[in-house]
């Protein structure tokens with residue numbers, strides 16, 4: 281049995297059908313089974329659990345041969361945070377896998393490091409380290425920013441306000457990869473024991489600025505013009521003023537400042553050469569797939 285925590289997310293919804301189509305037994309762990317309603321009748325099991333409460337996931341992990349962690353608490357419902365989900369939640373899953381003797385596939389981020397300015401990247405590093413020390417059969421899949429996540433965020437802004445808000449100057453190049461490509465690589469990590477003990481890094485074909493991404497989102501939507509920026513000083517103020525009352529917003533402001541200035545480029549060639557059959561989706565194609 282392959283248990284996928286995060287099977288309802290951007291990556292997970294692309295990974296689950298891929299594994300199920302291979303005839304593998306798959307169970308999705310979610311806090312809210314309604315988020316997995318699309319899986320009814322597919323043969324994929326759905327189990328309720330919150331990784332912040334290890335007791336609540338014990339039943340969901342029963343009989344697991346492989347556990348995939350595609351969870352994140354960077355954003356989303358339920359007062360989540362990188363600390364409680366990506367760090368502590370993953371620790372609970374790794375401990376459960378150790379008790380069950382299950383293999384573990386951890387989805388992480390390119391650039392995960394103990395001193396990274398973005399808290400999520402520090403939390404991912406901590407869970408990577410814990411996994412390496414666990415004695416389990418493990419594989420880590422690190423990805424750059426998902427095209428679908430950013431495309432959906434900008435697309436929603438455009439729909440609701442007619443404007444795309446870019447946090448910061450938006451002129452720093454960032455590597456974007458399609459979640460579909462990452463799902464394909466994660467699927468291989470699940471099914472190929474030859475990849476145990478390896479860290480696989482995947483990026484997409486282009487390093488693009490957020491201004492360029494916004495322009496492509498506008499083009500795909502057939503719209504002109506409407507891009508506005510939140511200047512860096514406003515982001516600094518937002519990070520400070522909202523820290524106590526809206527921690528998720530403060531976190532986003534801090535991450536946006538880092539993303540606006542750090543080197544977020546990535547050379548995808550080595551990863552692509554190691555896995556030649558993987559899809560290599562570009563932003564325009566990924567955005568077209570998102571359209572209803």
Ligand SMILES: NC(=O)c1ccc[n+]([C@@H]2O[C@H](COP(=O)([O-])OP(=O)(O)OC[C@H]3O[C@@H](n4cnc5c(N)ncnc54)[C@H](OP(=O)(O)O)[C@@H]3O)[C@@H](O)[C@H]2O)c1
Nearest residue numbers: 286288289290291310311330331350351352423425426429
């Ligand atoms: N998005 C990106 O740009 C990006 C880039 C690189 C790497 N990654 C990594 O790729 C993986 C998937 O990311 P994503 O963007 O697909 O995630 P996402 O769409 O934001 O979905 C988050 C997932 O985490 C689950 N989750 C959150 N808190 C949970 C909790 N307390 N207990 C149980 N499940 C919980 C959610 O499940 P329910 O809501 O159903 O409970 C959901 O399936 C993550 O590890 C992420 O760090 C993402």
